[in-house]
Amino acid sequence: MGPSERTVAVNGAPCRVWEMGRGEPVGFLAGLGGVPRWSPFLDALAARRRVVVPSLPGFPGATGLDQLDDLTDWIAATLDLLDGAGLAGADLVGASVGGMLAAEVAALSAASVRRLVLVAPYGLFDAAAPTRDVFAVRQEELPALLSAHPERLLERAVPPSGADPAEWPIVLARASTAAARLLWPLGERGLVKRLHRVKAPTLLVWGEQDRVLPPSYAQRFAAAITGTVKACTIPDAGHLVDLDAPEALAAAIHAFLR
Amino acid sequence: MKLCWFHLMPYTELPEDFKEKHSSVWVDIDSRLFDPARAHLMYNDFLDELELAAEVGFDGICVNEHHSNGYGLMPSPNLMAAALARRTRDAALIVMGNSLALYNPPTRVAEEFAMLDCLSGGRLVAGFPVGTPMDTCFAYGQNPSQLRDRYLEAHDLVMRAWTEPEPFIFHGRYNQQRYVNPWPRPLQKPHPPIWIPGGGSVETWRWCAEKDYVYSYLSYFGYKAGAATMKGFWDEMDRLGKDRNPYRAGFLQFVGVAETSAEAFELYREPAEYFYGRCLHIDPRFAQAPGYMSEASMRAKIQSMVAQAAQGGPSGPATSQELSASPFEDIIERGYVIIGSPDEVADKLREVAVNLNVGQMMVLLQFGNMSKQLTTYNTRLFASHVAPQLRDLFDDRYENRWWPQPLRADARAEPRELGPGDAGAGGRAADVRRSTRPAMAR
Numbered sequence: 071m072g073p074s075e076r077t078v079a080v081n082g083a084p085c086r087v088w089e090m091g092r093g094e095p096v097g098f099l100a101g102l103g104g105v106p107r108w109s110p111f112l113d114a115l116a117a118r119r120r121v122v123v124p125s126l127p128g129f130p131g132a133t134g135l136d137q138l139d140d141l142t143d144w145i146a147a148t149l150d151l152l153d154g155a156g157l158a159g160a161d162l163v164g165a166s167v168g169g170m171l172a173a174e175v176a177a178l179s180a181a182s183v184r185r186l187v188l189v190a191p192y193g194l195f196d197a198a199a200p201t202r203d204v205f206a207v208r209q210e211e212l213p214a215l216l217s218a219h220p221e222r223l224l225e226r227a228v229p230p231s232g233a234d235p236a237e238w239p240i241v242l243a244r245a246s247t248a249a250a251r252l253l254w255p256l257g258e259r260g261l262v263k264r265l266h267r268v269k270a271p272t273l274l275v276w277g278e279q280d281r282v283l284p285p286s287y288a289q290r291f292a293a294a295i296t297g298t299v300k301a302c303t304i305p306d307a308g309h310l311v312d313l314d315a316p317e318a319l320a321a322a323i324h325a326f327l328r
Numbered sequence: 329m330k331l332c333w334f335h336l337m338p339y340t341e342l343p344e345d346f347k348e349k350h351s352s353v354w355v356d357i358d359s360r361l362f363d364p365a366r367a368h369l370m371y372n373d374f375l376d377e378l379e380l381a382a383e384v385g386f387d388g389i390c391v392n393e394h395h396s397n398g399y400g401l402m403p404s405p406n407l408m409a410a411a412l413a414r415r416t417r418d419a420a421l422i423v424m425g426n427s428l429a430l431y432n433p434p435t436r437v438a439e440e441f442a443m444l445d446c447l448s449g450g451r452l453v454a455g456f457p458v459g460t461p462m463d464t465c466f467a468y469g470q471n472p473s474q475l476r477d478r479y480l481e482a483h484d485l486v487m488r489a490w491t492e493p494e495p496f497i498f499h500g501r502y503n504q505q506r507y508v509n510p511w512p513r514p515l516q517k518p519h520p521p522i523w524i525p526g527g528g529s530v531e532t533w534r535w536c537a538e539k540d541y542v543y544s545y546l547s548y549f550g551y552k553a554g555a556a557t558m559k560g561f562w563d564e565m566d567r568l569g570k571d572r573n574p575y576r577a578g579f580l581q582f583v584g585v586a587e588t589s590a591e592a593f594e595l596y597r598e599p600a601e602y603f604y605g606r607c608l609h610i611d612p613r614f615a616q617a618p619g620y621m622s623e624a625s626m627r628a629k630i631q632s633m634v635a636q637a638a639q640g641g642p643s644g645p646a647t648s649q650e651l652s653a654s655p656f657e658d659i660i661e662r663g664y665v666i667i668g669s670p671d672e673v674a675d676k677l678r679e680v681a682v683n684l685n686v687g688q689m690m691v692l693l694q695f696g697n698m699s700k701q702l703t704t705y706n707t708r709l710f711a712s713h714v715a716p717q718l719r720d721l722f723d724d725r726y727e728n729r730w731w732p733q734p735l736r737a738d739a740r741a742e743p744r745e746l747g748p749g750d751a752g753a754g755g756r757a758a759d760v761r762r763s764t765r766p767a768m769a770r
Contacts, residue, residue: 135473139501206355206466206613239630240623247473247619255469 073108073116073123078154080127080147083134087155088123091116096327097124097157099148101166101190101310102204102216103223104129104245107230111312114320115163119327124155126168128248130241135248141259144252145174149182158182161327165189165312167249170261173291176272177264186270187323188291189311190283195258199284205250218279218308226313265294272299273326277307277314300326329681329721330728332388332422333381333707334580334690337374337408338399340697341366342606352611353398355466367401373700374401375408379415380704381693384711388420388453390690392525392546393427395467399607406440413448414743420732421448422690424525424544425455429475430468433505434482438489442514449741450515450734455544456483457525462610465617473619478502490519521730523578523688528557529625533564536576542688542730544578548608551581551680552663558684574687575728581680582665582692585673585709592667595702597656600665602696665695670713678718687722688730739766 073088088108096119098105098112105112105123115121127147128135138144148171152158162183164172169191176183195201202215213220229238272295276288285303292299302322307314342361343349350358378389391408394400402408409421421444426437445452458464458479465472481500488496488508495509514520523542526532536543543561547554558579562572570576582603584596621629659665666676681689693710694703734740 139474205618208611208613236627236630236634240626243618243626244623250618251471251473254465254471 073112073121078124078151080132080150080154081134081137083127083137084132085127085134085151085154086125086131088112088131089120091118091120093119094161095120095122095157096161096163096323097122097152097155099124099126099162099164099168099172100129101168101312102245102249103226103242103310104131104248106130106226106242106245109226109312109316111316111320114316115323117320118324122155122157122160124151124157126151126171126248128251129245135244135251138251141174141252144171145178148172148175149179152182159184161185161187163187163189163323164191166309167192167252169193170252173261173265173268176270177261177267180267180269183270185327186268186272186297187275187326188272189275189319190277190280190309191291192253192283193259193261194287194290195256196284196286196290199286201256201284201287202282203256204282205246205254205256215281216308217310218277218306218314222313223310262290262294265291266296268295269297272297273323274299274301275311275319275322276301276303277309277311278303278305279307280309280311282309329574329687329689329718329723330387330420330731331715331718332390332420332578332688332690333378333386334390334392334422334424334692335374335378335694336392336394336399336692337370337401338603338607338696339367339401340370340602340699342398342602342697346606347609350609352614353607353609354394354462355396355611355614357396357398361398370401374694375411375415377694377700377703377707378408378412381707381711382412382416382419384708385715386419386707386711388422389416390422390424392424392455393457393459393463395463397462397467399603406444409444409452410447413444413451417740418734419451420453421451422453422523423455424453424523424546425457427457427459427464427468427479428482428486429470429478430459430464431482433503434485435489435505435508435510437482438486439510439512441486441520442490442510442512445514445516445520446512448734449739450520451732452514452516452520453523453730453732454520455523455525456486461617461620462614465620466614471619472617474502475620476622487519490514515735516733521732523730525578528560529622530560530564530628531622531624533561534568537565537568537570540729542576542578544580544688544690546578546580546690548580548582548603548664550663550665551579551684554579555684558686562685572685573726573729574681574685574722575726575730577684577686578688578690579680579684579686580690580692581677582695583673583677583706583710583714584665584667584693585670585706585714586667587669587709589668589672592669593656593660596665596667596698599694599696599698599702600659601656604659604664604696607696670709671717673710674714674717677714678721681718681721687726687728689718 073090077084125132169188170193176186213223217223229235304315304318391405393405405423441454464470498505498508525544525546586592693706
């Protein structure tokens with residue numbers, strides 16, 4: 071059985087919210103590519119919690135990207151989305167792009183997040199160890215850059231049943247556009263000055279084979295966050311940890327949120 | 329028709345093994361390949377060539393903007409146009425152009441173009457490209473999905489800066505400026521003619537039609553590949569109820585003239601292979617930036633690919649990477665470069681102008697590593713034996729409303745001749761008091 075689906079309006083534009091499971095809610099803000107289809111990771115998370123997956127503007131299931139000009143707009147949209155999805159004050163998992171916004175929200179609106187899980191979050195920059203430019207990669211090299219199991223990324227890109235196959239490439243391209251609109255040109259956008267305001271207990275997760283964000287970034291996050299920080303590394307996982315190691319990631323999250 | 333001489337200003341000494349040893353001519357091109365002392369000679373050769381083109385009667389001379397680019401050494405075409413304004417008299421100065429979204433505030437473009445228009449006595453054509461992803465998003469760090477909006481807003485700012493009589497507040501989404509009031513102002517009224525270099529997007533065509541601007545298709549791939557785009561443009565003009573005045577359209581074509589076609593084949597092989605081989609060796613990872621292409625254009629592209637596949641027809645070369653490998657025979661066969669005797673070239677260009685319905689013809693007579701000697705030969709032969717056969721085309725039926733309107737000759741400045749150093753030779757007080765400036769018109 072699939073997730074239930076509803077929409078939340080952010081700046082008047084509909085954003086999809088998927089939900090599955092029972093118990094205390096935990097939100098998931100996805101990373102590069104968004105959530106084009108329900109995934110084994112979300113199943114594993116839903117086995118023990120009620121998982122709520124709102125789509126950020128521009129990512130699959132959500133529009134309204136054109137209205138987001140700067141980082142303030144993105145943070146406000148994320149707060150609106152979390153409120154609309156019933157996630158205000160709930161535990162929050164953010165991965166990659168979603169991790170950056172989860173960290174921003176936790177820094178600027180402490181009441182919005184109970185406990186925080188950041189999975190290879192964007193948001194910092196180290197000139198001595200720059201992030202890879204995921205927006206300037208030859209098409210055929212991208213899957214292996216993002217994932218330790220590139221074939222899964224290709225499977226994820228297949229149009230789900232019911233999707234318009236002619237429109238599907240646009241949906242996927244829009245997800246890249248959305249990430250680029252937030253991150254371009256991949257520098258630090260002020261989070262480093264705000265991270266000390268994150269007081270929520272935080273779990274930092276990194277894929278051992280992340281080729282996009284160097285693992286040294288985990289230490290930077292851990293050092294700057296005021297709340298208690300636990301860190302863990304997931305083997306056999308690249309940047310898209312939820313795709314590469316769904317069970318291991320879900321287990322780490324369950325253990326932390328227990 | 330108008331014949332305009334276009335220079336890309338390529339670095340002419342990329343090594344022979346450039347394609348094998350280097351990943352890209354653009355964005356992350358190896359800076360160790362750039363020798364400033366050689367560039368000194370190149371820039372001066374290139375300006376000589378443009379000046380010669382003006383002198384032998386080309387209607388306009390064209391420069392353009394690229395960044396971190398081994399085949400386009402003009403991050404600032406305005407600098408080149410300024411130098412040319414002083415050393416040419418009648419040719420239109422066609423700056424193709426300034427990528428509006430890259431200037432902060434874009435008022436800078438209004439100012440510099442107004443300077444050029446004043447300096448040249450009203451000979452400026454103002455080109456406004458959006459700019460490629462390589463130039464704008466990668467080399468200049470612009471956010472790809474905001475680029476077009478920024479461009480459109482910057483355009484509005486520049487046009488207001490040129491036409492509003494009072495200082496004004498510009499309160500845009502991307503630009504806010506409390507006092508917009510450029511000095512100088514353009515000489516041409518209400519403003520210089522505006523040409524839009526663009527790809528083949530229907531949005532650009534509609535916008536050019538709405539604003540009454542010239543649409544210019546600056547492809548490196550010649551009249552055969554360009555025919556479909558120009559047909560698309562004219563079909564759209566028909567739908568919008570615009571006339572088929574060929575001066576609405578500009579087109580770029582590489583040309584090599586010689587006394588015989590056999591000679592042309594021999595002379596232009598090396599520079600053509602240099603350009604299509606080394607200069608277009610662009611790493612495909614920079615060819616697109618996420619959000620650079622509008623969703624409407626993306627849909628149109630997908631549909632046309634589906635349609636072509638359904639017809640079993642060729643889908644055409646998708647990237648410049650695929651196009652760049654061509655040996656000279658392919659380059660000629662595909663029409664990237666037109667070569668031949670003067671009569672052959674004139675016939676072909678006439679056919680191209682008529683078929684594509686292009687009145688503002690831009691020709692590239694220096695390309696790749698072509699030497700100044702060969703460029704001079706090509707330019708002189710074209711001017712003396714090709715241009716006269718083409719000049720009258722379209723003029724009996726259409727008015728070119730998109731051409732500069734310079735000052736009358738007797739109202740123009742006379743730049744001082746370069747002479748031997750004469751710093752010590754002062755004049756007499758009587759001479760100093762007498763103005764040599766033409767009287768002010770009241």
